[in-house]
Amino acid sequence: MRIEHLTLKVSGRSLYPLWDVSLRVEDNEVVAVLGESGGGKTSLAWAAVGRPLPGQEVVAGKVYFKGRDILNMPPAERRRIYFKELSLVPQNAPDTLHPTQTVARTLWEIYTAKNGKGEAREAVLPLLEELGLPEEVLRKYPHQLSGGQKQRVALLLALLNRPQLVVLDEPTSALDVLTQKKVKDLLGKINREHGTGILFFTHDVSLAFSLARRVVVLYGGQVVEELPAFKRESALHPYTRGLLASGPRIGDPPLSRRGIPGYALPLLAPPQACSFAARCPQARDVCRKEAPPLVKVGEGQVRCFAYAAGAQRGG
Amino acid sequence: MLLVLKGVVKHFRVGRERQEVLAGVNLGVGRGEVVALVGASGAGKTTLLHIIAGLLAADGGEAFFAGRPLALRETRQGREQMSLVFQDPYAALSPHLKVADIVGEPLFIRRKPRQNVARAVTEALHAVGLHPAEAYLRRYPHQLSGGQRQRVALARALVTKPTLLLADEPTSMLDVSVGVEILNLLRSLAEKGMSILLTAHDLAAACYVADRLAIMAEGQVVEEGPPARLLAAPSRSATRELLRAVT
Amino acid sequence: MLDYLARRAATYLLVLVAALLINFFLPRALPGSPLEDLSSGVGSLAVAPDPATLEALKRYYGLDQPLPRQFLQYLQGLARGDLGFSISYKAPVAKVIWQRIPWTLLLTFSAALLSCLLAVILGTRAALGRMREAAVLLPAVVLDSMPPFVLGSFLLIFLGVKLALFPIGGAYTAFANLAGWEKAVDVLRHAVLPVLALSAHGFFGAYLLVRNSVRLVKDEPYVLLAEVKGLPRHVIHYRYILRMALLPVVTFFSLRVAYALGGAVLVEVLFAYPGLGRLTYEAVLNHDYPLLQGVFFVFTLWVLAVNFLTDLLYLKLDPRIKEV
Ligand SMILES: Nc1ncnc2c1ncn2[C@@H]1O[C@H](COP(=O)(O)OP(=O)(O)OP(=O)(O)O)[C@@H](O)[C@H]1O
Ligand code: SF4
Ligand SMILES: [Mg+2]
Numbered sequence: 001m002r003i004e005h006l007t008l009k010v011s012g013r014s015l016y017p018l019w020d021v022s023l024r025v026e027d028n029e030v031v032a033v034l035g036e037s038g039g040g041k042t043s044l045a046w047a048a049v050g051r052p053l054p055g056q057e058v059v060a061g062k063v064y065f066k067g068r069d070i071l072n073m074p075p076a077e078r079r080r081i082y083f084k085e086l087s088l089v090p091q092n093a094p095d096t097l098h099p100t101q102t103v104a105r106t107l108w109e110i111y112t113a114k115n116g117k118g119e120a121r122e123a124v125l126p127l128l129e130e131l132g133l134p135e136e137v138l139r140k141y142p143h144q145l146s147g148g149q150k151q152r153v154a155l156l157l158a159l160l161n162r163p164q165l166v167v168l169d170e171p172t173s174a175l176d177v178l179t180q181k182k183v184k185d186l187l188g189k190i191n192r193e194h195g196t197g198i199l200f201f202t203h204d205v206s207l208a209f210s211l212a213r214r215v216v217v218l219y220g221g222q223v224v225e226e227l228p229a230f231k232r233e234s235a236l237h238p239y240t241r242g243l244l245a246s247g248p249r250i251g252d253p254p255l256s257r258r259g260i261p262g263y264a265l266p267l268l269a270p271p272q273a274c275s276f277a278a279r280c281p282q283a284r285d286v287c288r289k290e291a292p293p294l295v296k297v298g299e300g301q302v303r304c305f306a307y308a309a310g311a312q313r314g315g
Numbered sequence: 316m317l318l319v320l321k322g323v324v325k326h327f328r329v330g331r332e333r334q335e336v337l338a339g340v341n342l343g344v345g346r347g348e349v350v351a352l353v354g355a356s357g358a359g360k361t362t363l364l365h366i367i368a369g370l371l372a373a374d375g376g377e378a379f380f381a382g383r384p385l386a387l388r389e390t391r392q393g394r395e396q397m398s399l400v401f402q403d404p405y406a407a408l409s410p411h412l413k414v415a416d417i418v419g420e421p422l423f424i425r426r427k428p429r430q431n432v433a434r435a436v437t438e439a440l441h442a443v444g445l446h447p448a449e450a451y452l453r454r455y456p457h458q459l460s461g462g463q464r465q466r467v468a469l470a471r472a473l474v475t476k477p478t479l480l481l482a483d484e485p486t487s488m489l490d491v492s493v494g495v496e497i498l499n500l501l502r503s504l505a506e507k508g509m510s511i512l513l514t515a516h517d518l519a520a521a522c523y524v525a526d527r528l529a530i531m532a533e534g535q536v537v538e539e540g541p542p543a544r545l546l547a548a549p550s551r552s553a554t555r556e557l558l559r560a561v562t
Numbered sequence: 563m564l565d566y567l568a569r570r571a572a573t574y575l576l577v578l579v580a581a582l583l584i585n586f587f588l589p590r591a592l593p594g595s596p597l598e599d600l601s602s603g604v605g606s607l608a609v610a611p612d613p614a615t616l617e618a619l620k621r622y623y624g625l626d627q628p629l630p631r632q633f634l635q636y637l638q639g640l641a642r643g644d645l646g647f648s649i650s651y652k653a654p655v656a657k658v659i660w661q662r663i664p665w666t667l668l669l670t671f672s673a674a675l676l677s678c679l680l681a682v683i684l685g686t687r688a689a690l691g692r693m694r695e696a697a698v699l700l701p702a703v704v705l706d707s708m709p710p711f712v713l714g715s716f717l718l719i720f721l722g723v724k725l726a727l728f729p730i731g732g733a734y735t736a737f738a739n740l741a742g743w744e745k746a747v748d749v750l751r752h753a754v755l756p757v758l759a760l761s762a763h764g765f766f767g768a769y770l771l772v773r774n775s776v777r778l779v780k781d782e783p784y785v786l787l788a789e790v791k792g793l794p795r796h797v798i799h800y801r802y803i804l805r806m807a808l809l810p811v812v813t814f815f816s817l818r819v820a821y822a823l824g825g826a827v828l829v830e831v832l833f834a835y836p837g838l839g840r841l842t843y844e845a846v847l848n849h850d851y852p853l854l855q856g857v858f859f860v861f862t863l864w865v866l867a868v869n870f871l872t873d874l875l876y877l878k879l880d881p882r883i884k885e886v
Contacts, residue, residue, distance in 0.1 A: 036490035037461070051790050054781055082792025096787035098802060100880050109801075113793050141881045148356070157791075176356035176516050181560035203490060206561075247491040248498065248523035250546060250561065255503070257523070259496035263460035 001025045001048065001086075001165055001199065006061030008043055008052060008221075016267040017043035017056060018221045025165065030191050030198040032212035032229075034205065034243070038264050040221040041201035042091050045169040047071075048199065049088045050078055065165070084114045084161050091169040091201075093154035097142040103153055104138040107160060114161050127156050130189070132182055148179040155183065159190060165197040172207060184211055205247050217243075220275030221267045227300035236302045238280045274305070282306060316379075317510045318344040318367070318479060323376035323387065325362055336362050338534035339376070344479065344512050349505045351521035352514045353557065354531035360514035361402075363531075364481050367512070368399040381478065398472035402484040404464035408456040414440075415452040418471045425475070439470040443500060462493035469500065480504070482513040486520060498524045518561045522546065530554045566883075570873055574866050581862040582640075585855050586633050636855070645859065646852030650844065655856035659838065663860070665733050666837035668753055669830070670822035673760035678768050678815045680761075685772025686804065689780065698769065706766035711828035714759035718832065721755060728754050731834035756833045760825060764818060771814055775807040782806070809880055816872040820865045 001024065008018040018040045025031045035041050046053045048063055050070035063070050065086055070078060082088075090096055098106050111120035128135060131152045142150055151174055158166050171187070172180040188211060190196045202208050208215050209232045217225040217240045225237040235241055242260040262279040271291040277283045286305050294303040325337040336359045344350045352360045365371040366387060367378070373387035385393050398421075401407040408417055416423075418439055422432045440448035443466040456464055465485065472480060485501065486494030502524050505511055515521040521528055522542035529539040532553035538545065549555045620626045624635060639646055645655035687693040705713065722730035729735070733752050740748050779785060780803050788802045823838060830839035838857060845853040876883055 036492060046790075049790055051786075054786070079792035079794070082790055084792065088787070088790045090783065090787055092783050095783040098784050098788075099882060100806065101801075109793065109797070110791055113791075113797070143882050146357075177518065177560040178355045178556060205491065243492055246495040248495060248519050250519050250522050250542075252519075252523055254524060255499055257495045257499070259462075259494070259499075260492035261496075263462065263493065 001066075001197075002064040003044075003048060004062045004064070006044075006047060006063065007059045008040075008047055008056050009059045011055055011057050014268055016221055016269075018047070019267055019271060021061070021218075021221075021223055023048075023216055023223070025197055025199045027164070028191065028195045028197055029214070030187075030212045031200075032208035032215045033199070033201045033218055034203070034208040034215055034240075035201070035218035036203050036243070036264065038220075038266060039218040041203075041218060042169055043221075044218070045088065045090070045167055045201050048167055049082070049086060083110055083158065083163065085164050087158035087161075087163045087166045089154050089158045089166065089168040089171060091173075093171075094142070094147050094150035094174065096154060097150060097157075099142055102139060102141055103145075106153075107138070107157060110157055111160060120160075123160055124156070127159060130186055131156055148175045151175055152179075152183065155186070159196070162194055163196065165199065168198065168200040170202055171200055172204065173202070180207075187211060205243055206249075220264055222271065222275060222303065223294060223301070224276065224303045225300065226302075231298075231300065236297060236300070236307055237276075237304050238282050238306075239276050242279075242281075274303075316343040317346045317348075317381060318342075318385075318512070319379045320363075320367070321377045323363065323366060323378070324374045325359075325366060325371070326374050336534055337366070337373070340531075340534070340536055342529055342536050342539075344510050346478075346510055347505060347508045348527065349501065349511045349513070349525045350527045350529055351525035352512070352529050352531055352536075353516070353518055353521045354553070355557070356516065358531040359534045360516075360531055361483055364399070364483050364512070364514055368397060368481050369394045370399070395475070396478045398475060398477040398480055400465075400468050400472045400480070400482040400485055403488050404461055404468050405488065407468050408464055410456055412455070413452065414454050414456075414459075414467055417456070417467060418474055421471065421475050435474050436470075439474040440467075442473055442504070443467075443470045444496070445470065460493070461489050462496060465489060465493075465497055466500070469497070473504075478510060480509055480511045482511065484514055484516070487516065494520070495523075518557050530557065566877070567874075570870065574870060578862065578866060582637070582859070585858040585862065586636055587629075588858075590629070590851065640859070645856035648845075648850055648853040648856075650848040650850045650853065655852050658853065659841065659856050659860055662836060662838045662841050665835060666823065666826060666830075666839060668749075669756055669760060669826055669835065669837055670819055672753060672757045674815055674818040674822060676757060677761040677765040678811060678818070681765055681768035681772050682804075682808065682811065685769045686776050686807075688769075689773045689776035695773075702766040702769055705762040706764070708763065709828075710759045710763045710825050711832050713762055714756065714829050714832045717755045717759055728752075730755070733836050752835075756826075756829050756835055759829050759832075760822065763825065768811065768814055768818075772807065772811055775810055776803060779803050779807040805879075809876075812872065812875060812879065816868050820868040823861055823864065 003021060003023040006018055006021045007016060009016055021040075021044060023031070023033070033041055033044065043053055043056060047056075047058065050063060050065070050073065052058055058071060065081065070081070097103070101109075107124055108120045111118065111123060124138070125135070128137075133149060133152055133156070137145060137149060137153065145153065151171075155168075155171070158168075168187075172183050175183060184207060187198060187200070191198055198212075200212070209229045212229050215227055215229055216223055217237065219239050225235065225240045227235055227240075232244065235244060239260070246257055246259045248257050260279050265275070265278070267275065273289060274280065274283070274287040274292050277287040280287065284305065292303050292305045292308055294301050295308050297307050320340055320342045323337050323340040324335070327334050327336050340359075340363055342350070352363065354360055362371065366373045369390040372390050376387055378385040378387050380393060381396065383393065412420075415433075415436055418436045419432045422435060427435075436452070437448040440446065440451060445451050445463065445466050451459075451463075451467070456467070459467065469485075480501075482501065486497050489497065498520060501511055501513070505526075513524070525542060527539060528542050528545050529536045530545070530551065530553055531537070532551075538549070538551040538554050545554060546558060549558055617626070624632055627635070636646070643656065645659070647653070648655045648658050651658050684693065684698050688695045688698065718730055721727045729752050734740075734745070734749050735752075738748065785798065785802050788798045793802075826837060826839035827842055828839070829835070830837045831843050834840070838860065842854070842857045844850070845857055
């Protein structure tokens with residue numbers, strides 16, 4: 001999947017959930033998009049599968065899935081791809097199950113829509129086991145399941161037809177720690193064993209860096225940094241660094257961590273300054289007058305004047 | 316010990332079945348101590364907090380607060396020295412009240428004179444790091460960020476100068492870059508002598524603020540102790556499982 | 563599930579008892595008496611009976627007994643399926659009513675079906691942005707503000723008398739001795755005007771209900787995801803949007819059917835339609851207590867039965883209900 005210069009606008013208002021976002025996911029790759037609330041994760045997740053959220057419109061940019069422009073594809077073709085080659089597990093996954101259908105029916109529906117008639121059971125049972133769900137959830141209605149179970153059913157639905165790429169928005173944030181761990185392990189496993197590509201959106205720093213190979217950091221609707229996961233400790237952008245410094249890890253003494261003062265503002269107009277300037281400890285005059293470009297630094301990219309100058313000088 | 320709980324029991328009815336949510340909880344909180352209740356969802360953390368705060372009546376057990384018996388079935392009395400902060404800062408503040416009124420409300424209810432209230436509100440806002448207080452007094456909740464809302468909720472809890480602060484997942488709805496500041500704030504309140512009992516499902520956050528962890532599983536405190544000792548040598552499977560999940 | 567049904571049934575039983583009490587005492591609270599009507603000569607008796615005959619008649623119909631006694635007899639009769647004997651029709655009430663029921667069913671069901679069907683089609687199209695609403699709103703508001711019998715009068719005058727497109731009264735052509743298809747067409751032609759008059763009223767409410775309901779449902783997370791699941795369009799439309807959006811419409815429909823009898827009275831009178839509505843009217847005019855009681859009893863059963871069926875239907879349509 002390749003996302004190129006994607007800009008989204010809220011219809012009828014001067015508000016941009018995403019501005020000039022580019023991103024790619026290779027075959028079998030796991031990519032994390034890391035960002036805090038309002039960063040634009042959910043907007044990007046839906047646009048990435050070619051179906052922007054209601055109330056938002058694409059004003060520029062393209063999304064290619066397997067080389068084909070998925071935003072402008074005839075709907076019938078897009079339907080063929082969905083949940084067969086490309087699946088989405090949305091943020092509020094528990095609310096996305098049909099409320100008056102049993103889980104079995106919802107699963108069967110998606111199975112037969114993609115494979116014609118067939119034994120959905122054989123595809124379902126192994127996945128149930130991997131997800132740690134008892135077989136009786138199949139007979140139940142969504143309201144009879146716990147939040148964690150619903151989240152896993154949504155995951156099961158997305159993985160049922162063994163797609164090449166799954167897009168997941170906050171796959172673990174609604175779960176308790178023990179279930180989070182299970183889901184994380186499962187995602188790693190399907191990537192290794194079935195070669196499923198994964199693009200996931202999260203605010204959880206440690207999940208992003210431990211599950212993904214590449215991490216893209218989203219702030220205020222823009223990509224501010226992209227780096228290989230193993231470069232966690234040498235992140236460059238002040239926001240990424242602030243984020244890495246703020247989440248306490250086990251063993252940290254009290255009061256040893258600092259958050260980032262202030263809060264993120266939505267993008268109201270084409271950026272004319274660094275969106276992080278109001279919170280950035282290293283902000284300079286230029287940061288408030290011009291929008292920093294995204295430049296390549298080493299194996300990653302970063303959008304910050306502190307590195308822009310050096311990169312330009314260097315090449 | 317400021318707060319002592321012995322054998323607290325609570326049942327809920329689910330349809331026809333009786334479900335035991337708390338099955339005899341024993342727990343103590345010392346003066347100036349931060350205790351974190353940690354456990355998977357459904358372990359009964361919030362229920363316990365609500366019983367202590369008097370939002371729910373327990374079905375059994377005893378409790379002592381500041382040396383006096385605390386009625387667990389009678390939910391109104393003996394809670395003047397406690398305050399509770401809810402999990403969701405977006406839902407906990409009345410949207411039609413200004414910050415000054417939200418924070419001052421507990422004092423108005425106690426019929427304190429207007430001037431004293433104004434002074435106490437300003438102090439409470441400063442204590443949670445919202446200064447100058449004047450910049451916030453006339454705002455409505457929707458004009459605040461999530462972290463600021465949680466601070467306002469904390470200020471409201473602190474305005475009565477409680478000796479025990481109860482906090483239910485105080486940071487789980489906040490961004491980490493914002494939540495850690497709230498944790499730091501709780502910690503510094505404790506250094507000034509306040510006792511805090513909080514719940515957390517995030518083990519790392521709990522270890523970060525607490526003097527002592529109490530691991531809850533299936534309605535009981537199965538293990539407790541200082542974070543370092545508990546994590547180095549967990550003796551119960553519930554603790555080990557939680558630990559495995561984060562490392 | 564059984565628990566739920568048992569609880570519902572108990573509630574209905576209570577309502578039924580209360581309704582029986584009202585049914586019995588209300589007609590007796592009306593001024594006048596059935597035998598007065600007989601004696602004044604408007605009824606079918608041409609001569610004014612002498613006091614002795616009146617007494618005999620009173621005794622015959624049980625009207626000389628104390629009220630509680632009459633009530634007991636009434637209940638005993640009900641238990642045997644005997645609704646009493648109509649004074650004005652001189653036939654068993656049950657039989658008189660039984661003949662009228664099919665006609666009223668035909669009217670009320672067709673009217674409710676017509677208005678709900680139209681509301682579903684137009685409301686859905688409007689909510690999904692496939693139609694301009696203005697075209698529906700104005701006529702719907704005008705029609706809705708008109709009581710059914712006023713609209714009925716217009717229809718009667720224009721379509722029935724002026725254009726003579728449809729027959730103006732009755733449920734079928736008398737003495738025509740039609741059979742099979744011809745008879746069916748004849749009956750339908752007679753039903754058109756009263757059904758139109760009844761269905762126009764209330765269409766607007768149904769339309770708004772459907773439109774708003776579909777609007778809400780179409781942005782529900784499970785519908786949004788259904789689109790990205792690549793399910794066929796008709797599945798999303800019918801199984802995901804309509805099925806959920808129409809749940810409130812089921813209630814609306816059943817209310818329409820349940821209470822349509824009330825609205826049907828004047829329309830049936832207007833079109834001289836031989837249904838329960840007109841029968842009620844006649845029973846009131848003639849102070850025919852047993853008949854009036856019988857009609858009310860059937861109304862009550864009708865409302866309760868429709869409600870109960872709706873409950874059952876809901877259990878099937880929305881499994882979330884079982885829990886409460
Ligand atoms: N329809 C809309 N109307 C107004 N604002 C919108 C709309 N859709 C998105 N936004 C704004 O766009 C920005 C990005 O929203 P988005 O939901 O994508 O963020 P997110 O990163 O997923 O946040 P979270 O972590 O809270 O889920 C936010 O500031 C949001 O308020
Ligand atoms: S551009 Fe300036 S304000 Fe923005 S992150 Fe870099 S240093 Fe900070
Ligand atoms: Mg989101």
